[in-house]
Amino acid sequence: MANYQLKSLGLAVSSASVLLLCSLSSTSFAMSPFNASYQFSYNGKNMGSATRVLTQNGNNWTYNFSAKAAAMASATETSRFTFSNGAISSNSFSRTSKILVHSNKLNISFNPSTKIISTQKDDKARSFPWKAGVLDExxxxxxxxxxxxxAGLKSAYFIADAKSVDTRQFVKLGNETIKTSYGTFETVKVLLKHDKADKNSIFWLAPKLDYLPVKMSHQDGKTSYGLLLTNYKN
Structure with missing residues (x-):
């Protein structure tokens, strides 16, 4: 359960993120490097911190997410990709998570020339067909x-994990004002759909920060965690 929760943080964050351009007014920004910090809470208690950092070297981009919950657990995710005409082309993804003394790793390689996606989760290697527009978490x-x-959200997004390419959808729930220690923001509230009735992920995206997630919450049965923005540098 804890491994899954740390994995889901990346999606927030993953991850990740959504909605119609709706009635909020905002300036349209080109994608640019940034550094965002968050407070991490678990079951309503503040447990640690997290960061999301986007860097650029020519047309090679690296997006890194890391989180640490006291001395109990930590997770790091890294995505490498190129970007052209508003579209991301995935190159590789890696994740390392640790719960107390237990750890696991996942690596994904995207190979459009051979039409294959190769993955390695701990000691298990897999491969499956590449798909145009496929992303990572x-x-x-x-x-x-x-x-x-x-132009607005696509009807579906294709996201690779250790075993396959999954189709995911997001649903707009409305607009909401969110107060953080970094400031107060008008946001668009979006739900990431899950198959389980007692499981949900919600994101609050701020147009004034180029639709950065300023808040995120995830509920899975009786377990919950959240992220709240504490600092942002562009």
């Missing part, structure tokens, strides 16, 4: 943000 957030600034 981390850069999907960035693609959604770019889509919102352009």
């Amino acid at each position: 981390l850069n999907a957030e960035l693609q959604v943000r770019e889509d919102l600034k352009a």
Whole structure:
């Protein structure tokens, strides 16, 4: 359960992120490097911190997410990709998570030339067909943000995990004002759909910060966690 929760943080964050351009007014930004910090809470208690950092070297981009919950657990995710004409092309994704003394790793390689996606989760290797427009759990957030600034959300997003390419959808729930220690923001509230009735992920995206998630919450049965923005540098 804890491994899944740390994995889901990346999607927030993953991850990631969504909505129609709706009635909020905002400036359209080109994708640019940034550094965002968050407070991490678990079951309503503040447990640690998290960061999301986007860097650029020419047309090679790296997006990194890291989180640490006291001395109990930590997770790091890294996405590498290129970006052209509003579309992300995935190159690789990696995740390392640790719960007390237990750890696991996932690596994904995207190979459009051979039409294959190769994955390695701990000691299990897999491969399955590549799909045009396929994303990873981390850069999907960035693609959604770019889509919102352009023509709007796609009807579906294709996201690779250790076993396959999954289709995911997001639903707009409305607008909401969110107060953080970094400031107060008008946001668009979006739900990431799950198959289970007692499981949900909600994101609050701020147009004034280029649709950065300023808040995120995830509920899975009796377990919950959340992120709340504490600092942002562009």
